[in-house]
Amino acid sequence: MSYSRLYDFCQTLTPHIHRNNIRDKVKELAGVPSLRVAKTALNVELCRGFYLSGRNKSHPLVQQFGCHLIVLPREGLNRCEERFVFVKELMHIFDSPLEATDTGDAFERLLSEFIAPNTKEHSPQMTSEIKCFWMALGALCPEENRKKFKAERDKSQIDDYSIALKLRIPQAYISHLFIPKFEELINLLINPQNT
Amino acid sequence: MATQLELARHRLFDEDALYVANIKLFPGSKRDATAEEVAQEINKAIAQVEAGDFDNVDDFNDC
Numbered sequence: 295m296s297y298s299r300l301y302d303f304c305q306t307l308t309p310h311i312h313r314n315n316i317r318d319k320v321k322e323l324a325g326v327p328s329l330r331v332a333k334t335a336l337n338v339e340l341c342r343g344f345y346l347s348g349r350n351k352s353h354p355l356v357q358q359f360g361c362h363l364i365v366l367p368r369e370g371l372n373r374c375e376e377r378f379v380f381v382k383e384l385m386h387i388f389d390s391p392l393e394a395t396d397t398g399d400a401f402e403r404l405l406s407e408f409i410a411p412n413t414k415e416h417s418p419q420m421t422s423e424i425k426c427f428w429m430a431l432g433a434l435c436p437e438e439n440r441k442k443f444k445a446e447r448d449k450s451q452i453d454d455y456s457i458a459l460k461l462r463i464p465q466a467y468i469s470h471l472f473i474p475k476f477e478e479l480i481n482l483l484i485n486p487q488n489t
Numbered sequence: 490m491a492t493q494l495e496l497a498r499h500r501l502f503d504e505d506a507l508y509v510a511n512i513k514l515f516p517g518s519k520r521d522a523t524a525e526e527v528a529q530e531i532n533k534a535i536a537q538v539e540a541g542d543f544d545n546v547d548d549f550n551d552c
Contacts, residue, residue, distance in 0.1 A: 331546035344514035394511035398498035405524035
């Protein structure tokens with residue numbers, strides 16, 4: 295499974311992991327010849343970035359950028375936020391066909407789920423949004439480093455701000471690295487057949 | 490006049506438009522953003538990119 299191989303690759307890297315390295319490995323694993331990134335005006339209160347894959351090869355945007363495009367805001371995100379947004383969107387290249395948002399109905403449902411998540415059941419599209427968040431965390435923090443940070447954090451020798459600086463990811467997401475089920479979550483992502 | 494959501498649906502999913510195979514997004518910080526507001530933002534971003542109003546990012550400087 296491609297994310298499993300990406301995860302293994304990231305374990306060999308030293309934080310802070312460069313986006314170009316993750317991007318190039320994802321392209322190789324997914325067999326994607328081109329992935330483009332464009333920055334434009336985006337109100338980060340409403341959307342901090344998006345990934346899209348266009349199928350109409352006659353469309354000017356697909357002709358210019360190829361099939362895979364990630365759009366990021368020109369302003370409004372600090373470097374750590376932008377790094378995380380990009381890597382999370384990049385993970386959607388691994389989405390299964392079932393998880394793809396490929397109809398207007400699926401798109402509307404996804405937007406409504408962001409506003410009011412269904413507590414009982416998520417759409418496959420929303421499930422992939424959640425998965426890719428954890429996939430990004432797993433890619434940006436090698437397990438050896440995570441365990442070391444955890445040991446130091448448990449002894450109050452390091453705080454979340456310092457860990458965020460070392461990883462160059464938003465401080466808001468650091469605590470997620472240390473939830474009791476983190477290893478279990480990552481194992482489900484790298485070994486999905488075990489679900 | 491079509492709503493922003495209707496416009497986004499046509500622009501993204503019509504076979505003679507982008508005919509998107511997948512679109513995913515990182516939501517904004519506003520907790521009560523409406524689907525219409527988010528769709529408008531996506532519409533604006535795509536329109537800007539189509540019009541050439543974007544900065545290309547070949548590589549990130551993560552040093």
